[in-house]
Amino acid sequence: MNAISWQARLGMLLVSCSIIVYLTKITLIDNIPGTIEYIFNSFGFLFINVLLVTLVINELLSRRARNARLEKLNMVIGIFFTEVGNEMLKRIIPNDPESDAFGPDFILQGKKFLDVKAMQKVVSGHRFHVNHERIIFLELREFLQEKRNFLLRLMENPVMLEHQSFTSMLQSAFHLTAELGLREDPVNLTLSDKTHLAGDISRVYCALTYEWVCYMDYLSRNYPYLYSLAVRTNPFDPGVQVEVV
Numbered sequence: 001m002n003a004i005s006w007q008a009r010l011g012m013l014l015v016s017c018s019i020i021v022y023l024t025k026i027t028l029i030d031n032i033p034g035t036i037e038y039i040f041n042s043f044g045f046l047f048i049n050v051l052l053v054t055l056v057i058n059e060l061l062s063r064r065a066r067n068a069r070l071e072k073l074n075m076v077i078g079i080f081f082t083e084v085g086n087e088m089l090k091r092i093i094p095n096d097p098e099s100d101a102f103g104p105d106f107i108l109q110g111k112k113f114l115d116v117k118a119m120q121k122v123v124s125g126h127r128f129h130v131n132h133e134r135i136i137f138l139e140l141r142e143f144l145q146e147k148r149n150f151l152l153r154l155m156e157n158p159v160m161l162e163h164q165s166f167t168s169m170l171q172s173a174f175h176l177t178a179e180l181g182l183r184e185d186p187v188n189l190t191l192s193d194k195t196h197l198a199g200d201i202s203r204v205y206c207a208l209t210y211e212w213v214c215y216m217d218y219l220s221r222n223y224p225y226l227y228s229l230a231v232r233t234n235p236f237d238p239g240v241q242v243e244v245v
Contacts, residue, residue, distance in 0.1 A: 073159050077166060077215050078226065080154060084147050085208060088173070089235035091140055092205045095130040099236075102126070106236040108216065112224075116217045123213060128206040132198035138187050140201075141180035148177055169207035176200045 093099050105118045144151075151174050154160060160167045179200055180186060189197070212235075219227035232242045 069159065069162050073162050073166075074215070074218055076154065076157060076159055077163075077211070078219075080170075081212065081215060081230075083150055084173070085212065086233055086235050087143065088204070089208060089212065091143065092130060092201060092208075093235060095134040095201075096128070096205070097131055098127060098129070102236050106234070108231040108234050109237065109240070111231075112220070114217055114220050116213065119213045119216075120210075123206075123210050126206075126209075128202050128209070130198050130201050130205060132191075132194040135194070135198060135201065137180065137183070137189065137194075137197060141183065141186050144173075144177040145181055148181070151177060165207070166211055169204070169211050172200070172204045172207055176204050 102122055105115060105122055108114070151170065155167075155170055155174060160170065176197075179197060183189065183193075216227070216230060219230055229242075232240060232244070234240045
C-alpha cells in the first residue's frame with residue numbers, strides 16, 4: 001500500500017481545519033442559515049482566488065525567476081567571450097576573405113545603442129566561409145586545448161540549458177576542439193582534411209558571431225561600463241584599442 005503523499009495530508013488537514021471552524025461557528029453562534037450562506041459566498045469567490053494565484057501571481061513569480069536565470073546566463077556568456085569567444089573571433093576573422101562585408105554596422109565606436117536588426121541581417125546574409133590555406137591550425141589547436149577544461153565546465157553548467165542556441169554554439173566549439181586535438185601533425189594536413197576542419201571552423205564562426213551580436217545588444221541596454229570594454233575589444237574592428245584615449 002502506497003503511503004499518502006504530503007500534498008494529500010496537507011489537503012486533508014486544511015479541509016479538517018475548515019470543518020472545525022464552521023462547526024465551532026454553528027455551535028457558538030447558532031446561525032446555521034448564515035453559516036451556509038457564508039460557505040457558499042466563500043465557495044463562489046474560490047474560483048477568483050484560483051485565477052489570481054495560478055494566472056496572475058504565478059506568472060509574476062515565474063517572470064521574476066526567468067529574469068534571474070537570464071541574468072546568470074548572460075553573466076556566464078560574458079565570461080565565455082572574455083575567456084574564449086573574443087580571442088576565437090580574432091583568430092578566425094582574418095581567414096575570412098569576405099570579412100569586410102560586416103562593414104560599419106559592426107564598428108561600435110561611438111554607438112551608445114546598436115542597430116541589432118541591421119547587424120543580424122548582415123549575419124544572416126554572410127557566407128561565413130574561411131580559407132583553409134590561411135588558417136594556422138597548430139595555433140588554433142593549442143589555444144582550444146588550453147581552453148578545453150573551461151569549455152567542459154560551461155557545458156556542465158545547468159544554466160546553459162536555458163539558452164539553446166548558445167549551447168549549440170558551445171557544442172560546435174567543443175567538437176572543433178576535439179577534431180584538432182586528434183590531429184597528430186596539424187602543420188602537415190591533407191587538402192581534404194584542411195577543408196573538413198575549415199568547415200568545422202566556419203560552423204563555429206557563424207554561431208559565435210550570432211551570439212556575439214546578441215550579447216553586445218544586451219550589454220548596450222543594461223551595462224554601459226561592460227559595453228564600453230566590449231567596444232574597445234571588438235574583434236570585428238581592426239582599428240580598436242583597449243586604452244581609453
